[in-house]
Amino acid sequence: xxxxxxxxxxxxxxxxxxxxxxxxxxxxxxxxxxxxxxxxxxxxxxxxxxxxxxxxxxxxxxxxxxxxxxxxxxxxxxxxxxxxxxxxxxxxxxxxxxxxxxxxxxxxxxxxxxxxxxxxxxxxxxxxxxxxxxxxxxxxxxxxxxxxxxxxxxxxxxxxxxxxxxxxxxxxxxxxxxxxxxxxxxxxxxxxxxxxxxxxxxxxxxxxxxxxxxxxxxxxxxxxxxxxxxxxxxxxxxxxxxxxxxxxxxxxxxxxxxxxxxxxxxxxxxxxxxxx
Numbered sequence: 147x148x149x150x151x152x153x154x155x156x157x158x159x160x161x162x163x164x165x166x167x168x169x170x171x172x173x174x175x176x177x178x179x180x181x182x183x184x185x186x187x188x189x190x191x192x193x194x195x196x197x198x199x200x201x202x203x204x205x206x207x208x209x210x211x212x213x214x215x216x217x218x219x220x221x222x223x224x225x226x227x228x229x230x231x232x233x234x235x236x237x238x239x240x241x242x243x244x245x246x247x248x249x250x251x252x253x254x255x256x257x258x259x260x261x262x263x264x265x266x267x268x269x270x271x272x273x274x275x276x277x278x279x280x281x282x283x284x285x286x287x288x289x290x291x292x293x294x295x296x297x298x299x300x301x302x303x304x305x306x307x308x309x310x311x312x313x314x315x316x317x318x319x320x321x322x323x324x325x326x327x328x329x330x331x332x333x334x335x336x337x338x339x340x341x342x343x344x345x346x347x348x349x350x351x352x353x354x355x356x357x358x359x360x361x362x363x364x365x366x367x368x369x370x371x372x373x374x375x376x377x378x379x380x381x382x383x384x385x386x387x388x389x390x391x392x393x394x395x396x397x398x399x400x401x402x403x404x405x406x407x408x409x410x411x412x413x414x415x416x417x418x419x420x421x422x
Contacts, residue, residue, distance in 0.1 A: 222297030272326035
């Protein structure tokens with residue numbers, strides 16, 4: 147496992163109770179592995195300035211919906227944050243420092259901006275890991291859902307329609323899909339997005355770094371143990387690969403990919419160098 151200031155700081159946050167995790171700080175420490183020496187405090191100060199300005203804009207709003215609409219207008223119109231429709235899979239969309247600099251991101255990183263500001267303003271906001279598209283949910287006298295990629299309020303009916311479009315008309319809508327997502331899972335989703343980008347580019351060391359940090363958040367996540375093991379194998383770290391793949395099988399022996407992992411372990415046993 148990499149030992150760097152950024153990794154140690156991320157590990158410190160990953161060890162906290164979920165309610166004490168600062169999403170923006172953790173996301174910036176994720177970025178700091180890509181940008182060594184990143185001044186995390188300065189980016190948190192930028193967010194604080196945004197929150198202060200947003201507070202002025204929502205002052206006097208008479209309802210939660212009106213406060214959310216004003217917050218949206220500040221973040222997505224006045225401040226210029228927007229979903230990066232031109233290059234959705236640009237890794238910079240997942241690094242919060244780049245999102246703050248470029249004002250472009252993907253749903254989950256834009257949601258982190260909104261969530262951090264909302265928390266500082268005392269607004270009851272939670273992230274929602276809706277399939278395919280991360281949302282922000284405000285709960286008060288009424289529920290207000292925000293699609294940060296579009297910078298707009300959406301209804302439950304619109305969420306149902308999106309699910310049918312993405313998964314098929316026969317898939318029933320489960321209201322639990324709009325339940326709040328814990329901070330630890332939000333960070334894991336940021337890292338999984340990055341991991342998929344690095345895997346697509348066959349950048350095994352960067353993909354491994356993502357898998358390692360996900361496992362700091364969820365040490366016994368079977369699929370992450372499998373992925374880390376396979377990445378270790380690609381990088382010829384055979385003992386580490388074997389340990390992770392065996393742990394995966396112990397935790398998920400009936401998983402659909404278990405047989406392939408067993409075959410991989412046999413192949414590792416044949417290819418791993420022997421000491422004499």
